[in-house]
Amino acid sequence: xxxxxxxxxxxxxxxxxxxxxxxxxxxxxxxxxxxxxxxxxxxxxxxxxxxxxxxxxxxxxxxxxxxxxxxxxxxxxxxxxxxxxxxxxxxxxxxxxxxxxxxxxxxxxxxxxxxxxxxxxxxxxxxxxxxxxxxxxxxxxxxxxxxxxxxxxxxxxxxxxxxxxxxxxxxxxxxxxxxxxxxxxxxxxxxxxxxxxxxxxxxxxxxxxxxxxxxxxxxxxxxxxxxxxxxxxxxxxxxxxxxxxxxxxxxxxxxxxxxxxxxxxxxxxxxxxxxxxxxxxxxxxxxxxxxxxxxxxxxxxxxxxxxxxxxxxxxxxxxxxxxxxxxxxxxxxxxxxxxxxxxxxxxxxxxxxxxxxxxxxxxxxxxxxxxxx
Amino acid sequence: xxxxxxxxxxxxxxxxxxxxxxxxxxxxxxxxxxxxxxxxxxxxxxxxxxxxxxxxxxxxxxxxxxxxxxxxxxxxxxxxxxxxxxxxxxxxxxxxxxxxxxxxxxxxxxxxxxxxxxxxxxxxxxxxxxxxxxxxxxxxxxxxxxxxxxxxxxxxxxxxxxxxxxxxxxxxxxxxxxxxxxxxxxxxxxxxxxxxxxxxxxxxxxxxxxxxxxxxxxxxxxxxxxxxxxxxxxxxxxxxxxxxxxxxxxxxxxxxxxxxxxxxxxxxxxxxxxxxxxxxxxxxxxxxxxxxxxxxxxxxxxxxxxxxxxxxxxxxxxxxxxxxxxxxxxxxxxxxxxxxxxxxxxxxxxxxxxxxxxxxxxxxxxxxxxxxxxxxxxxxxxxxxxxxxxxxxxxxxxxxxxxxxxxxxxxxxxxxxxxxxxxxxxxxxxxxxxxxxxxxxxxxxxxxxxxxxxxxxxxxxxxxxxxxxxxxxxxxxxxxxxxxxxxxxxxxxxxxxxxxxxxxxxxxxxxxxxxxxxxxxxxxxxxxxxxxxxxxxxxxxxxxxxxxxxxxxxxxxxxxxxxxxxxxxxxxxxxxxxxxxxxxxxxx
Numbered sequence: 001x002x003x004x005x006x007x008x009x010x011x012x013x014x015x016x017x018x019x020x021x022x023x024x025x026x027x028x029x030x031x032x033x034x035x036x037x038x039x040x041x042x043x044x045x046x047x048x049x050x051x052x053x054x055x056x057x058x059x060x061x062x063x064x065x066x067x068x069x070x071x072x073x074x075x076x077x078x079x080x081x082x083x084x085x086x087x088x089x090x091x092x093x094x095x096x097x098x099x100x101x102x103x104x105x106x107x108x109x110x111x112x113x114x115x116x117x118x119x120x121x122x123x124x125x126x127x128x129x130x131x132x133x134x135x136x137x138x139x140x141x142x143x144x145x146x147x148x149x150x151x152x153x154x155x156x157x158x159x160x161x162x163x164x165x166x167x168x169x170x171x172x173x174x175x176x177x178x179x180x181x182x183x184x185x186x187x188x189x190x191x192x193x194x195x196x197x198x199x200x201x202x203x204x205x206x207x208x209x210x211x212x213x214x215x216x217x218x219x220x221x222x223x224x225x226x227x228x229x230x231x232x233x234x235x236x237x238x239x240x241x242x243x244x245x246x247x248x249x250x251x252x253x254x255x256x257x258x259x260x261x262x263x264x265x266x267x268x269x270x271x272x273x274x275x276x277x278x279x280x281x282x283x284x285x286x287x288x289x290x291x292x293x294x295x296x297x298x299x300x301x302x303x304x305x306x307x308x309x310x311x312x313x314x315x316x317x318x319x320x321x322x323x324x325x326x327x328x329x330x331x332x333x334x335x336x337x338x339x340x341x342x343x344x345x346x347x348x349x350x351x352x353x354x355x356x357x358x359x360x361x362x363x364x365x366x367x368x369x370x371x372x373x
Numbered sequence: 374x375x376x377x378x379x380x381x382x383x384x385x386x387x388x389x390x391x392x393x394x395x396x397x398x399x400x401x402x403x404x405x406x407x408x409x410x411x412x413x414x415x416x417x418x419x420x421x422x423x424x425x426x427x428x429x430x431x432x433x434x435x436x437x438x439x440x441x442x443x444x445x446x447x448x449x450x451x452x453x454x455x456x457x458x459x460x461x462x463x464x465x466x467x468x469x470x471x472x473x474x475x476x477x478x479x480x481x482x483x484x485x486x487x488x489x490x491x492x493x494x495x496x497x498x499x500x501x502x503x504x505x506x507x508x509x510x511x512x513x514x515x516x517x518x519x520x521x522x523x524x525x526x527x528x529x530x531x532x533x534x535x536x537x538x539x540x541x542x543x544x545x546x547x548x549x550x551x552x553x554x555x556x557x558x559x560x561x562x563x564x565x566x567x568x569x570x571x572x573x574x575x576x577x578x579x580x581x582x583x584x585x586x587x588x589x590x591x592x593x594x595x596x597x598x599x600x601x602x603x604x605x606x607x608x609x610x611x612x613x614x615x616x617x618x619x620x621x622x623x624x625x626x627x628x629x630x631x632x633x634x635x636x637x638x639x640x641x642x643x644x645x646x647x648x649x650x651x652x653x654x655x656x657x658x659x660x661x662x663x664x665x666x667x668x669x670x671x672x673x674x675x676x677x678x679x680x681x682x683x684x685x686x687x688x689x690x691x692x693x694x695x696x697x698x699x700x701x702x703x704x705x706x707x708x709x710x711x712x713x714x715x716x717x718x719x720x721x722x723x724x725x726x727x728x729x730x731x732x733x734x735x736x737x738x739x740x741x742x743x744x745x746x747x748x749x750x751x752x753x754x755x756x757x758x759x760x761x762x763x764x765x766x767x768x769x770x771x772x773x774x775x776x777x778x779x780x781x782x783x784x785x786x787x788x789x790x791x792x793x794x795x796x797x798x799x800x801x802x803x804x805x806x807x808x809x810x811x812x813x814x815x816x817x818x819x820x821x822x823x824x825x826x827x828x829x830x831x832x833x834x835x836x837x838x839x840x841x842x843x844x845x846x847x848x849x850x851x852x853x854x855x856x857x858x859x860x861x862x863x864x865x866x867x868x869x870x871x872x873x874x875x876x877x878x879x880x881x882x883x884x885x886x887x888x889x890x891x892x893x894x895x896x897x898x899x900x901x902x903x904x905x906x907x908x909x910x911x912x913x914x915x916x917x918x919x920x921x922x923x924x925x926x927x928x929x930x931x932x933x934x935x936x937x938x939x940x941x942x943x944x945x946x947x948x949x950x951x952x953x954x955x956x957x958x959x960x961x
């Protein structure tokens with residue numbers, strides 16, 4: 001039986017399409033989807049994976065088929081057919097990729113918009129009025145030294161970085177961990193200099209349900225919860241509540257990444273970047289620093305603990321008690337006034353380390369450990 | 374007569390004397406011969422490739438297990454930093470442009486040398502000291518801030534190593550700029566009469582696009598590095614946030630060069646593939662103009678995509694969208710090339726020798742890198758995979774599966790011309806198979822690692838990634854070992870290889886029209902173009918190619934320059950040099 005080549009080609013095309021679609025849906029390459037934004041991004045990836053599989057199989061299929069079908073037969077030294085172009089075919093393979101990438105651009109744009117990347121309220125009046133209000137209430141709160149213009153004359157949107165930094169350091173816990181660096185000013189016409197993933201379209205114009213300040217430093221993340229005084233090395237979040245993460249860095253570049261949330265944002269010293277998202281799945285996921293920050297970059301890891309509302313509230317209550325004590329102690333004594341041993345004494349005592357033991361460790365500095373006992 | 378015989382017959386007068394390799398000492402001297410310089414580039418850069426490979430193997434050894442157990446964290450950071458710097462600035466860029474560009478461009482356009490031979494030699498001799506300096510930095514604490522050297526980290530991470538890195542890259546950039554100027558002038562002014570723009574071999578088009586890109590982009594890197602060195606050494610704060618500087622500005626300046634650098638690394642290889650495929654498929658290149666002009670399109674678009682490296686750093690939303698679209702559009706000219714290559718192979722009579730296998734391997738591997746490139750161009754997806762092993766996999770598919778496979782194809786294609794001796798085919802095939810297996814084992818699993826949550830530039834990782842990382846490391850070892858058959862092959866060929874003859878592959882481009890190796894100044898007289906560069910299978914007379922002295926509708930011109938029908942030979946392009954005088958009126 002002689003099957004016409006057009007039918008073979010068509011069958012191969014159908015098979016290719018089916019395989020591509022199956023791979024696009026069943027590749028199993030991505031971790032769990034733990035935020036409301038993750039399924040959107042995965043949808044985009046699955047689409048790209050489908051197209052990619054098809055393209056890859058097409059190209060490699062042609063190569064392998066050619067290697068067998070068109071290999072030079074022994075003794076045949078003649079040249080091949082002098083085909084050197086085909087305008088309709090060339091238009092086709094220029095046009096189809098152009099349409100595909102245009103489609104992918106539009107799809108990506110839609111997803112980006114849906115996860116809040118293109119928030120038209122970039123200069124949210126809420127954020128600004130709140131900042132202005134607080135600055136008015138507490139004159140001198142703008143402690144960043146490099147403001148060229150006094151706060152009252154700042155026009156709307158000009159110093160978004162400064163506003164957010166001022167707001168963040170209103171919280172004493174944040175102020176205690178965050179270094180006060182000169183803040184970048186925004187570009188005069190084209191919006192913020194600091195990127196953000198803003199609220200999803202349905203949340204636009206509304207303030208975030210709650211705010212966490214994240215500060216990156218070599219080699220840890222410190223999360224502070226404004227108005228509660230909580231300082232934590234792990235990020236506790238209630239599931240189903242939208243959170244705004246204000247991210248900045250004290251020393252070098254870091255990047256906040258939770259693979260299960262599909263979200264990443266660099267922490268840049270001198271800039272305030274934002275991630276606004278909604279955790280959707282209870283669980284513990286890694287928080288990874290994704291920007292090279294020094295030798296211990298690989299060790300700069302912590303967890304995000306997504307909890308139910310009740311668990312989260314219990315944790316907050318527990319932390320408030322703990323941090324009230326901790327903060328009181330931190331304010332009462334300035335650590336830099338004391339020697340390392342003095343400063344560490346309460347902690348070493350808790351761990352069951354006594355002055356005698358310390359003396360053995362530091363035989364050269366005897367007599368300076370009285371505070372440990 | 375086949376086209377190859379036709380071209381060879383027409384160029385008997387241009388054929389240079391068979392002089393052999395000549396004195397080996399010239400390869401250690403300040404020679405101004407473009408062929409000597411080309412070989413100097415290729416050998417030097419290949420040595421640096423081996424050094425970079427040793428560094429990569431050390432990196433993979435550390436990553437074979439999740440713990441930090443092979444080198445210290447500080448040294449680990451230096452290893453991958455120097456690995457990337459060596460591979461980019463001391464191997465792929467100088468091997469593709471300096472090595473193959475220097476050797477091939479004058480031969481392909483029928484010129485006797487480059488436009489500025491002394492500048493050419495200078496550009497080469499900058500490279501060894503810069504490379505050696507970079508290696509010596511290991512004695513004072515090598516740079517460890519990644520090949521991107523982002524401040525503020527690069528300003529606090531060890532001054533001596535960082536300063537050496539800056540100086541070394543500045544020198545290598547200078548070498549690249551000098552070479553680019555030389556190529557532009559050579560290609561513009563020194564083509565043999567009768568070779569208009571659309572008769573140039575595609576490698577020459579690729580070098581034109583590459584050189585334009587290098588000339589525009591490299592000075593910006595130099596500027597960025599000079600400012601960075603001021604921050605580092607004399608304490609200015611261009612990029613230092615504590616003094617009010619902006620680290621994001623450095624990223625913009627850096628990527629304004631370093632994204633085009635990807636095209637500086639891949640475009641010459643595209644050009645070589647366009648030369649190799651038609652010769653061994655025995656078919657004309659499919660869509661000559663589309664391939665030629667798509668190089669220019671890539672070169673232009675390559676200049677306006679840099680911020681896609683910064684989607685998660687300081688890039689405002691509208692800018693992210695702009696750079697996403699421009700980046701994706703690059704897939705179109707790249708796709709044109711890939712499909713044209715496939716159509717070139719289709720229906721041909723493929724000689725599956727080592728050069729052809731590496732060229733076909735190049736297409737299949739580069740396609741994976743190109744596809745993942747479109748994926749990471751999509752902003753929402755890039756936000757997830759930026760700075761992860763997905764990106765590591767992507768860039769190695771482009772730069773190893775792409776550039777290095779293509780460079781190997783180039784070695785197998787042109788070493789017979791350079792040395793006059795053939796390489797061993799079975800060894801070449803072993804080399805190809807080992808490279809293909811090792812490469813895919815080393816880099817394919819990295820896609821999954823990145824998607825699952827393994828970030829890049831880390832010495833320690835979550836134990837759940839251990840299995841795949843071990844596979845990657847084993848693949849890297851196979852890849853390292855795969856280099857040996859090639860080195861053995863080249864050494865064997867130098868002394869024992871069978872003589873190649875002038876035109877072992879039956880090619881039509883002008884480098885095959887002189888002896889192997891070509892004499893100083895390449896040709897005895899100006900070569901002529903009796904056929905187009907890719908007229909395989911077109912019979913005795915070219916009607917398909919726009920060769921100005923051959924015109925089918927005009928009886929006098931219908932049989933080409935040597936026709937007896939012709940009343941008088943065209944004085945500029947006559948086949949016999951005695952009949953030749955003046956500049957061609959046909960030249961565009």
